[in-house]
Amino acid sequence: MNGKLLGGSIVGIALVAGAALYYLQVYAFYDEVEFTPDAIRMTPVATGQPESMPAEDFEAIDADSSPLRYRACFRLPLSQPTLTETYEIYDNPEPLTAPPWFDCFDAGAVEAALESGEAMAFLGEHNVSYGVDRVIAVFNDGRAYAWHQLNDCGELDYAGNPVGEACPPREE
Template sequence: MNGKIVGGFLVLTGLVAGVAMYWLQVYAFYQDASFTPGDEIELTSIESGQPEPILVEGITGIDGDSSPIRFRACFRTPMTLAMLTETYRIYPAPTPLTAPSWFGCFDAPAIGAALESGEAVAFMGQENIHPGVDRVVAVFADGRAYAWQQLNGSEGNE
């Protein structure tokens, strides 16, 4: 009898801990990202080397204080790819990071495939937005655009 109680307690504790860890990883540390003046989507200018705000529409995003690479955003831009490629720095090695399943507008595998095929172009949003982390912005020819933050290999992240 005591063994069943102890075993049941251990199984129940394991289930509760597993559910809590899942919830903490997928939901707990995310909040809506702010896109107020000073927190806009920016691209790094070829000419000045400085990030500049770009025109965006219908932006939605998530971020989390617990990690600098939790940021994801989906939006549209009226700016053409031709103008963007002539004005802003291309990002050399974009790797879209997956977003939580509940943030449905950001499909990292599809964005990655589009970047590989040339259907989309990745730009340097802001270098070292956090130490060792770059903000990357991928733009499609039809104006769809996505932003995320990824490790850049500096600051001991190699």
Template structure:
């Protein structure tokens, strides 16, 4: 009988720890960003990043990692990215399931098919991390942070 109690206690502790870890990874550290969050775009000539005029902004971020930023929005005018610096290898990162406007798999597939184009929004938003914006012809846009390779140098 004593072994059953210990076994049940170990299983219960593992289930509680697993549920706690899941909650911490998916919900605890994310904060919703305000609708008036300012986004920039970096011109290809290396000039000063410009503020983008955006609409319908939804975003999340976390202080626990610079890679947790995700955003969905519409560009007020697609011409504001005409001289933006393209990204050679855009890799959208998966957002938490509850942030439903950002579908990394669908966005990555659209980028591969050429249905959307990706640009550098800001270089070195954190050490070794760039902010990337993907834009569709209809003005839908998505942003995320991705590693830029400078940490390997």
């Protein structure tokens, strides 16, 4: 009987620990981001310096536990042709999935729209955190989505490889 009790205790503890780990990964560390005038910024080709954008219907989440947890959904009142003439296009955008409860952000749909040309990706801000860019995908109808993505320096650095002279040193 002691073996069943011990085995049952181990399974019970594992279930509680698994549920706690799931909760911590999916819910606990995220905070809603309040809209501010600088909440959405895009980088113009002419200056290379991010500037604030007039976003509407803004919803966003972020977490201090990782620079990659930022996700945002909003609308931009500018057309894609205006944006492509003015702002930097982002090569190789890879939308990262959001927690299931943040239902305005569907990474699969955004990725499919980027591949089909229905949406275009722009550089929001380079190195918003070391090695991480903010990417903004804009649809033809003005819907827009933002996420953080590792840039070349971030991929090298976080993989433990030397970043070389092309990347700025990490600020401690």
